[in-house]
Amino acid sequence: MKSTINIFFIFLLTFFNNVFSQEYKSIHQADKETFGLSTKQPSLFNPDGKDIIPLNTSKTSGLSHTIFGYLPDWEYKYRSYLRYDLVTHIGCFDFVVASNGNITNPSFWPWTDIINSAHNNGVKVIMVAVNFKPIEQRNIIKNSTARQNFFNNVKSIIQTFNLDGVNIDFEGLYTSIRGDTLNWFLADLTNFIHTNLPGKEVSFAGP
Numbered sequence: 097m098k099s100t101i102n103i104f105f106i107f108l109l110t111f112f113n114n115v116f117s118q119e120y121k122s123i124h125q126a127d128k129e130t131f132g133l134s135t136k137q138p139s140l141f142n143p144d145g146k147d148i149i150p151l152n153t154s155k156t157s158g159l160s161h162t163i164f165g166y167l168p169d170w171e172y173k174y175r176s177y178l179r180y181d182l183v184t185h186i187g188c189f190d191f192v193v194a195s196n197g198n199i200t201n202p203s204f205w206p207w208t209d210i211i212n213s214a215h216n217n218g219v220k221v222i223m224v225a226v227n228f229k230p231i232e233q234r235n236i237i238k239n240s241t242a243r244q245n246f247f248n249n250v251k252s253i254i255q256t257f258n259l260d261g262v263n264i265d266f267e268g269l270y271t272s273i274r275g276d277t278l279n280w281f282l283a284d285l286t287n288f289i290h291t292n293l294p295g296k297e298v299s300f301a302g303p
Contacts, residue, residue: 122267122303124166125228128190131170136200141208145257148211155218157184164263164299166224167210169202175210180217186210187263190226191253195235197245199225199253206257220260222297223253233266234273237281247288254289254296261297262289 121129141147163182168189178186188207192200211221225246227233236242250262264285269278286298 121228124189124226124265124301125267127168131168137169137203139204139206139208141206143206145206145208147208148206148258149215150258151215151220151260152218155216157181157218159184164222169204172202172204172207172210175207178210178213180214180219183219185220185222185260186214187222187224188259189224190265191223193225193227193232193236193246193266195229195232195242197236197242197247197249199246199249201253211258215258220297222261222263222299223250223257223259224263224265224301225250226265228267230268230270230273233269236266237273237277243281243284247285250285251289251292254293259296261299263299263301265301267301267303 157180159182162184164185164187165183166187166189167178188202188205188210190202194200214221227236236246253259254262262285264282282298282300289296289298
C-alpha cells in the first residue's frame with residue numbers, strides 16, 4: 097500500500113510539473129499577446145535589405161558590460177527615442193519560428209533605419225528567433241529536417257540583412273528537452289553559424 101501511494105505521489109508531482117511549466121507565460125509571451133500587432137505591417141524600406149550597412153567595428157560604446165536590449169516590433173514606432181549609447185546589442189523581436197523551421201519576419205521588417213543607426217554607433221543587431229509552443233519547439237530541435245531548415249533560414253536572414261547574430265528565445269520547453277538535448281541543439285547551431293558566418297553571435301534567452 098505504501099509503495100502504491102508513493103508511486104501515485106510521484107505521478108502527481110510529474111503531472112503538475114509538466115502542466116504548470118507549460119501553462120506559465122514569460123513576460124515576452126505575455127507582452128506579445130497583450131501588445132502584439134494583429135497583422136504584419138510592411139517595411140518603410142527596401143525589403144531586400146540592400147540599403148543596410150555593416151557594423152562599424154571601429155566604434156565602441158565604452159560600456160563595461162554587454163547590455164542586450166530586446167526591441168519588439170510593436171515598439172518600432174518609438175525608434176526615434178532609442179539610446180544607442182546605452183546598449184551593446186539590440187535584439188529584433190520577433191522572428192517567429194514554425195514547427196518545420198520556417199521563419200516569419202517581424203512587422204515593418206527590415207528595420208533599415210534602426211540597423212544602420214545601431215551599426216554606425218557600433219551596436220550589434222541580433223535577430224530574436226521565437227517560439228512559445230513546446231510541441232513545435234520539440235520538432236524544431238529533434239527533427240533533423242526541421243532543424244537544418246531552421247539553421248539555413250537563420251543563416252540566410254543574417255546574411256541578407258547584415259545582422260550580427262541570432263538569439264534563441266524558445267520559452268516553456270518540455271522538461272525532456274531541457275538540459276543535454278537543448279545544449280546539443282545550441283552547440284550544433286553555434287558550430288553551423290560560426291563555420292558559415294565567422295564572427296556572428298549565437299545566444300540563448302534563458303529563464
